Amino acid sequence: MSKHYGVLAMLAASLVAGCGGAGAGGAGEPQAQIGGASGTELAELQVLRVGNGAELQTLDPHHAEDTASFNVQMNLYEGLVAEAANGDLVPGVAKDWTISEDGKTYVFNMRPEARWSNGDPLTAEDFVYSFRRGVDPKTLSVYSYILTPLLHADDITAGKRPVEDLGVRAIDEHTLEIKLANPTPYFLGLLSHSMSTPVHRATLEAHGEQWTRPGNLVGNGAFKLDEWVVQSHVKVVRNPYYWDNANTKLEEVYFYATEDQNAELQRFRALELDMTEIIPSAQINFLRENYAKELVVAPYLGSYYYGFNVTRPPFKDNPKLRRALSLAVNRDVITKQILNVGQISSYGFVPPITGYTQQNMVEASWTQEQREAEAKKLYAEAGYGPDKQLRTQIMYNTQEDHRRIAVAIQQMWKQVLGVEAEILNQEWKVFIDTRNRKVDTQVYRQGWIGDYNDPFTYLELMRSTAGQNDTGYNNPEYDRLVAASQSAAEPHARMELLQEAERQLLADMPLMPLYIYVRPRMVQPWVGGYESNIMDHHRHKYTYILKH
Amino acid sequence: MLSYTIRRLLGAIPTLLILIGVAFFLIRAAPGGPFDRERSLLPEIEANLNAAYHLDEPLYQQFGRYLWGLLHFDFGPSFQYRDYTVTELIVQGFPVSLTLGSIAIVVALLVGISAGSIAALKQNSRWDHGVMALSMTGISIPNFVMAPLLVLVFAVNLRWLPAGGLGDGSLRNLVLPVTALALPQIAYLARLTRGSMIEVLRSNFVRTARAQGLPTWQVIVRHALKPALLPVVSYLGPATAHVITGSVVIEQIFSRPGLGRFFVTGALNRDYTLVMGVVVFYGVLIIVFNFLVDLAYAWLDPKVRYR
Numbered sequence: 007m008s009k010h011y012g013v014l015a016m017l018a019a020s021l022v023a024g025c026g027g028a029g030a031g032g033a034g035e036p037q038a039q040i041g042g043a044s045g046t047e048l049a050e051l052q053v054l055r056v057g058n059g060a061e062l063q064t065l066d067p068h069h070a071e072d073t074a075s076f077n078v079q080m081n082l083y084e085g086l087v088a089e090a091a092n093g094d095l096v097p098g099v100a101k102d103w104t105i106s107e108d109g110k111t112y113v114f115n116m117r118p119e120a121r122w123s124n125g126d127p128l129t130a131e132d133f134v135y136s137f138r139r140g141v142d143p144k145t146l147s148v149y150s151y152i153l154t155p156l157l158h159a160d161d162i163t164a165g166k167r168p169v170e171d172l173g174v175r176a177i178d179e180h181t182l183e184i185k186l187a188n189p190t191p192y193f194l195g196l197l198s199h200s201m202s203t204p205v206h207r208a209t210l211e212a213h214g215e216q217w218t219r220p221g222n223l224v225g226n227g228a229f230k231l232d233e234w235v236v237q238s239h240v241k242v243v244r245n246p247y248y249w250d251n252a253n254t255k256l257e258e259v260y261f262y263a264t265e266d267q268n269a270e271l272q273r274f275r276a277l278e279l280d281m282t283e284i285i286p287s288a289q290i291n292f293l294r295e296n297y298a299k300e301l302v303v304a305p306y307l308g309s310y311y312y313g314f315n316v317t318r319p320p321f322k323d324n325p326k327l328r329r330a331l332s333l334a335v336n337r338d339v340i341t342k343q344i345l346n347v348g349q350i351s352s353y354g355f356v357p358p359i360t361g362y363t364q365q366n367m368v369e370a371s372w373t374q375e376q377r378e379a380e381a382k383k384l385y386a387e388a389g390y391g392p393d394k395q396l397r398t399q400i401m402y403n404t405q406e407d408h409r410r411i412a413v414a415i416q417q418m419w420k421q422v423l424g425v426e427a428e429i430l431n432q433e434w435k436v437f438i439d440t441r442n443r444k445v446d447t448q449v450y451r452q453g454w455i456g457d458y459n460d461p462f463t464y465l466e467l468m469r470s471t472a473g474q475n476d477t478g479y480n481n482p483e484y485d486r487l488v489a490a491s492q493s494a495a496e497p498h499a500r501m502e503l504l505q506e507a508e509r510q511l512l513a514d515m516p517l518m519p520l521y522i523y524v525r526p527r528m529v530q531p532w533v534g535g536y537e538s539n540i541m542d543h544h545r546h547k548y549t550y551i552l553k554h
Numbered sequence: 555m556l557s558y559t560i561r562r563l564l565g566a567i568p569t570l571l572i573l574i575g576v577a578f579f580l581i582r583a584a585p586g587g588p589f590d591r592e593r594s595l596l597p598e599i600e601a602n603l604n605a606a607y608h609l610d611e612p613l614y615q616q617f618g619r620y621l622w623g624l625l626h627f628d629f630g631p632s633f634q635y636r637d638y639t640v641t642e643l644i645v646q647g648f649p650v651s652l653t654l655g656s657i658a659i660v661v662a663l664l665v666g667i668s669a670g671s672i673a674a675l676k677q678n679s680r681w682d683h684g685v686m687a688l689s690m691t692g693i694s695i696p697n698f699v700m701a702p703l704l705v706l707v708f709a710v711n712l713r714w715l716p717a718g719g720l721g722d723g724s725l726r727n728l729v730l731p732v733t734a735l736a737l738p739q740i741a742y743l744a745r746l747t748r749g750s751m752i753e754v755l756r757s758n759f760v761r762t763a764r765a766q767g768l769p770t771w772q773v774i775v776r777h778a779l780k781p782a783l784l785p786v787v788s789y790l791g792p793a794t795a796h797v798i799t800g801s802v803v804i805e806q807i808f809s810r811p812g813l814g815r816f817f818v819t820g821a822l823n824r825d826y827t828l829v830m831g832v833v834v835f836y837g838v839l840i841i842v843f844n845f846l847v848d849l850a851y852a853w854l855d856p857k858v859r860y861r
Contacts, residue, residue: 061819064636071591143598146606148591150599164598218637236638236646237811238720262719265815266806268702269718273809276709276717435586435824442594454592473594 040532041552049532049551052257056546057264057274059283061237065218067200068140071148073542076200078240078261080545082225083203084248086114086133086182087194091548093459093539095194099128099204099226099249100182109189109495110157116180121247122206123230130176136204137184138169152201152457155190189495192460198543199458203227228254228547237263248547255535255550274300274528280551281536282528287407290347290526300528303348304538307456308523309357309464310349312400312415315447316516317478320396325515327388327396331449332367332518333381334422335415336374341521344410350522356464356508357456357522358540362501365508367519378422385423396425402451403437411520412451441476452476455523459541461504462491468511479516562848566841570834574624577833578617581826588633588824607633607827620830629831634823640831643816648835650720651805651812655798658732659790662739667786669740670747674782675774677752685744692741701734701807718809731808735801739793746789751782780854787854791847795839799832 041047062074067083070076080089088098100114120128139145140152141159153159157173173185186193196202206224213222223231228250229242240261244254262279264270267286273279275297285293285301293301314321314328321328337351353370356362369377390396400416402408412429419425427449432440440446454474456463465488466472470480487507494500511517525542532554536544589595589603604610608619623630629640673685708730709717721727754760755778763773802814813832820828 061635063634066637069636143602146599146603148589148595148599150596151593163596215631215637235720235811236635236643237815238809262809263811264809265819266809269705269807269809272702272705272710273717273719276705276713278717278719433586434822435590436584437586438590438592439586442590452592467593473596474592 040554041534045552046534047553048255048534049553052255052551054256054259054533054546054549054551055278055280056259056261057270057279057282058240058261059263060265061263062240062261065223065231065234065240067203067205068136068145068147068149070200074261074263077544078242079200079203080198080227080543081229081242081259081547082223082227082231083200083205084227085197085199085202085204086116087197087202089198089539089541089543089545091535091537091539091545093537093541093543095198098198099133109191110186112184112186112193113177114182114184116182117249118180120226120249122224122226123245123247124206124224125247126206126208126224127179128204128226129179130182131179132204132207133182134174134176135207137174137202138172139205140201141172142169147201149199149201149457152196152199155186155188155193155196157185157187159187188492190492191497191500192458192462195458195460228545229256229259232258239263250547254547256546259546259549271528274530277530279528280530280533285347285526285528287345287347287526293528297528299531301526302529302538303524303526304542305350305358305540306523306525306542307357307359307459307540308453309352309355309519310451310453310521310523311352311355311517311519313441313447313450313452313477313517314515315444315450315476315478316480317444318448320398321448324388325513326384327390328515328518330381330384330388330423331419331425332515333369333377333384334425335418335518335520337520338374339418340411340414344414345407345521347526348524350524352519352522353512354508355468355511355517355519356461359456359459359461361497362461363505365505365512367512367515381422390423390425392424396423396427398425398427398448400427400429400449400451401437401440401447402429402431403434404431408451444476444478447476450476452517453523456541461501461508462488465491465504465507465511468516477516479511479514481510481514484510484514558852559849562845566845569841570837573837574621574830574834575617577830578620579613581821581824581829582613584824586824588826590824607631624834629834630827632825632828634819634825634828640827643828644813644831644835647811647813647816648799650810651814652798654728654731654735654804654810654812655794655801657728658735658739659794659797661732662736662743663790665736666740666743667747667783670744671751671774671779671782673744673748674751674755682748686748689741689744692737693745695737697734697738697801697803698807700737701730701804704730704734705807718807720811731804731810734807735797735804739797742789743786746786747782750785751778754778754782757781784851784854787847787850791843792840795836795843799836799839 058077059074062078063072064070064075065079065082067079070079084098086098086100087095090096099116099120101117103112103114105112116130122128137153137156140147141150141162143163143165150163158167158171161167162169162172175183177183204226209217209222209224216222220231220234228245228248230245232243233241242259244257245251248254264283267284270282271286271289274282316322341349341351353366354364356364358364369380400412402412409431416427416429419427441450454464454467467474468479469475469485469488484507487503487510491500491503494503529536532552534550534552535548589600608616627641631639632643635643669685673682676682705717708715715729716727760773760778763777799813802818805812805814816828816832820832
């Protein structure tokens, strides 16, 4: 699709979607009878139809890397630890566990009644096999770093040790021991990740590459695979062998591929979907007015920021200039006027995480005028001014919201400091390639959605050796603090180290934080048991359909 | 006629080879690769991935391997959809596109040619102006405006028809996408038919047929329609190939799991094998349809046959 064509298409789509009015749609209809007289009465047909965004890439938990795949997989497989509807960690296949004094040895007592979806008993050996498969370099697992905390995992993935050396051992049929390289307080959270879920060895060996097909796939989650039509839908049905099957209410869940956000919204409005993956952000005002009850906006574990390439001039060895540019940006204009979905202006890198004291730039509590005054001062101190303006370039991946933000920042820099910034967009794959080479970039857009609910998923990214540190930031003190946090056994001390690391990062300012993400989606009023959570994980064993 | 057919078929082979070659090297020339991630992969994993998909071999060797695979109808594994091979994806997607596309083409032909003929026969009448005005609108309103409008009116507001998806596979689910896909074709075909029909109606052999006292319908159906359809037929070849391999826009808006969307997602994800697969498949279809058009020409126009 050419650029102009794309813009036209979007324009047209927003025009069309915007002019509909509520019509026969949601808002105007009487909805008093939802849930029957008691309000909690269940519908006869327990079928949930979910918009799932782009087509999922795989149903193999060790190959998955996209949210579409994760969304389905968390209903097909269950790890030792699982999540409640609100995202809290709860026992999964393990009914309880003990953690050694030094925080490096976990012993899990598995539920003896746990079974695979074909009725086979689920044993500790299954987990040993699956963890080994996850770290085995032959598995070609893109997300293998999730299992890094396991003893020897890194060496195995690097091909330096055999997989049998992995720190996972079956003590008996239903007891599993896991040894870690370092005390890792967020380890239980990793156990709910797709990478830590078990795969059924006999199925893999019998069907090879074809093992994830309907009819072949054997899982251990609340649902089992029934249909998969690529680009159309995945249908899962109740798994009668699931240990908690008595509490599952839904009989079927359809995950529809809904790549086009406007089309997804129309399908929701036509009552073909019970919930959407997201909303087209341009529709936010229309939806607020007409679908207030259905629109659900929740905080999301994601941070949006601009990185500075600190390996080259003008940003190399120039923290004052970086700080000046950061302070000159009025974040509230971006979150309240440009995006306006509920995003939170941000002066720190790590989004709010339980147990972690959020760190902010010291100027966070100032007024914008004060920040701008300071920005001008720093800009002058960095050697720039009316007779020598900074000329730079903002690079972002092609997308409408990113463009609007880049244009706004370009203007703010121009107005407050006089900076001449040009903006340039690149298609995604080209963009990450350019960014990673650190040659042509100066200021670039980046965002990161946390893999697990712990500050480490953010702070590790800025280590000098990290694969995602496209700023080229390299401060040994920062690296030391992050490394020290990994071996700190005491949770409080560990958090302190991480907080100190973030303070260091914000003082050096290789990146400027802009906002914390939110997750907006549409949910029909008859969907029960659905709760928003920061990771946006939804296990539909908790979801049900109210009478309507 | 036979030698003509064979010559045409042999001529298709170099065309196809050039197409494969250009596509193969162009997609690899684009910056960024299939395994580039925001978070770079561990070097060992990346090396293993490259080895598994033979991306570590020299290009000419990869090309040879690809051609060898093609000879066995093996398009290779998809890089993006790791559970499927490209052949499987095409086999799943093509029938969906084919059903939608062929219905749309048949509808477009029936409606377009009839409307165009009527307009030509009643030239400058109210009928003619009506058809031409409608078809002008049909041509100038693009798919991506028409399709969401249809959804808004018939699915969201009236709730008569589904907004998208395969549904239960019934015809109901096809009405809106077929309409959206056929409308511009109808419009174009109507204009095309009208134009050439008017020209044919003024030609000497039609005047002769009329002078001999043949009834009007016989003049039109037996003598005028066939030559008038020549431009329509030449338009129809590529148009059919295009429509049945899936319209990206229509499939996107109506969430239909056809082939069209693989073009876009494949290219964006640098899914080399998937892009190659759809390009080759599409290329073969275009060549086949152009060939059929040439044969149809020979049937419709004796001048071609005896040349």
